[in-house]
Amino acid sequence: MPSSVVTFTKPNSRRPPSQVKGSMAVIFTTLPPTRPCRFGSWRLQQCRRATLADGRPSRGAFLTFLFPDHDGTRVTRSSAGRRRTIAHVRMARRRPSRSAAAGITYRLATIEDAEETFQVVHEAADDVLRRAGRRVSGDAALPLARVIRFRHFCVRHDGGRFWVAEQEGRIVGAAIAILRERVWYLAALHVLPAFQSRGIGTELLRRSMAGVGRETALTVLTDALNPVSNSLYMRFRMLPQDTILTFDGTLDGSGGRRAPGASPVGSFDVQRLDLSRDRATLDRLDRGSVGFSRPVDHDFWAGVPGLEGHLLEDAGTVRGYLYLSDAGAAGPAAALGSEDVPAALATAARLARERGVANLHVRVAGSARHGISWLVDAGFQLTGIGLMLSTRRVGLLDRYVTSGADALY
Structure with missing residues (x-):
């Protein structure tokens, strides 16, 4: 035949x-x-x-x-x-050759891996910036002490989702993920440039999904200019949900410049966070914004040196919460509604100015149009564009400011 x-x-x-x-x-x-x-x-x-x-x-x-x-x-x-x-x-599918990944082993991370995994992040991220023609520079909003503390925190609370890839004892890649209720979040996935395109990132990603079930939403915040990583995430059905926009601005004596003709925005009264008192309030605000409760993350932020947490109040009613670092990184912050975000940002600018901080660093979702309008009117510059990818829609990000100085949400 x-x-x-x-x-x-x-x-x-x-x-x-x-x-x-x-x-x-x-x-x-x-x-x-x-x-x-x-x-x-x-x-x-x-x-x-x-x-x-x-x-x-x-x-x-x-x-x-x-x-x-x-x-x-x-x-x-x-x-x-x-x-x-x-x-x-x-x-004939294109598969990584056996020799390409030869000698690569995988293991769970330990406390001692914190600094070396951050060096992998730096090298991989700088390589992406260079290939995109962008300036490579240190991030003042991301002090090393906080980065190391975050990795120690992940080993203790999400140890089954923090993996490293090694070759002859040298760490060449790392993945960190957290799981909160039914939401899994990839906090970091980086592979050294010389070891990329060998399937290492895919294997690290798979291993970091420990504890994920059928009802779990997979999420990641990623740089829009990294098509290789974004293609990997999309193969795991993490598709675009929102954009994540980074703004940086210089503060004047009033806590932020206002464009001519822009409507004035008042700021909230503030009260220092007390976790023993405010747990229920934080849970309510988190469920109404990111879509899940995360008391363990608030424990982390409350213990970070130089990071202050505040409840935002208007006439005695709590309208949100805000964390602000002494380096001028705002976030995370959550508000009852999207219309409260401008006042939350104005409060961050006021508090930063009171602490002697000259610049403010903010990351907000593209859907947070009220907040973006305030940032533009206040003279802030758009300095980065990212994506939020997810396997299903998670939260209401129009009323949220993502964490400005660590890899948490």
């Missing part, structure tokens, strides 16, 4: 165009099926009758198929009640 075998590769294949066109395979067969037809998730795109050299029609035809990412699908047609194989297509 006539049949054909075609080996298909991805669009970068060097095979002749007559055999491979993008994500399609062209097969010659003498037993073409009747159009239209499907074979599982395969779909016949085109059926073109072949001709002989003298122009006469041939018994055969060229079939163009769109097909998925798996091997060994048989293309068949029915004839006299029997299914007859007319072609067998094998897909």
Whole structure:
């Protein structure tokens, strides 16, 4: 029985165009099926009758198929009640070679890995910035002591989701994730540039998903200019939910410049956070913004040197909370409604100015339009664009300011 075998590769294949066109395979067969037809998730795109050299029609035809990412699908047609194989297509997928990841081992991180994993973050992040043509510089809002403390915190509270990849005792990649109720958040995933494109990041990501169930939402905040990482996250069905915009601005004597014609925005009264008293209030504000309770994270923020937490009040009613670092990083902050975000940001600017801080650093979701309007009117500059990716919609981020000085939400 006539049949054909075609080996298909991805669009970068060097095979002749007559055999491979993008994500399609062209097969010659003498037993073409009747159009239209499907074979599982395969779909016949085109059926073109072949001709002989003298122009006469041939018994055969060229079939163009769109097909998925798996091997060994048989293309068949029915004839006299029997299914007859007319072609067998094998897909040659691009896989990391065994030698590419040779010598890479994986283990759970320990307290002693904190500084070395942060060096991996620095090298990998700086490489992304250089390739994007952006300036590489230290982040004053991210002091080393706080970074190290965050990693110690993750070892204690999310140790099963903090993994490192090693080669001959040297850490070449690391992943950190946290799990709060039914929301999993990837706080960090970095691989040294020389070890990228070997499947190490994918393996670290899989291992960091310890404790994830069918109802768990997977989330990550990521740089919009890193298509390689974003493609990896999307393969895990984490799709764009919102943008994350970074703003930086210089404060004047009133706590923030106001553009001509902009409406004045008042600030809230503040009261220092007391976790023994304010747990229920924080839970209510968190569930109304990020969508889950996280008392353990507030324990972390309350113990960070130079970071102050405040309740935001208006006429005795709590409207939100705000953390502000002595380096001028605002966040996390949550408000009862999106209309409260401008006043929360104005409060952050006022408190920063009172502490002698000259600049304010803020990250807000693109959906927080009220807050963004205040930042623009106050003369802040957009300095970064990121994405929030998730497997399902999580929280109401129009009333939230993400943590400005660590890898937590």
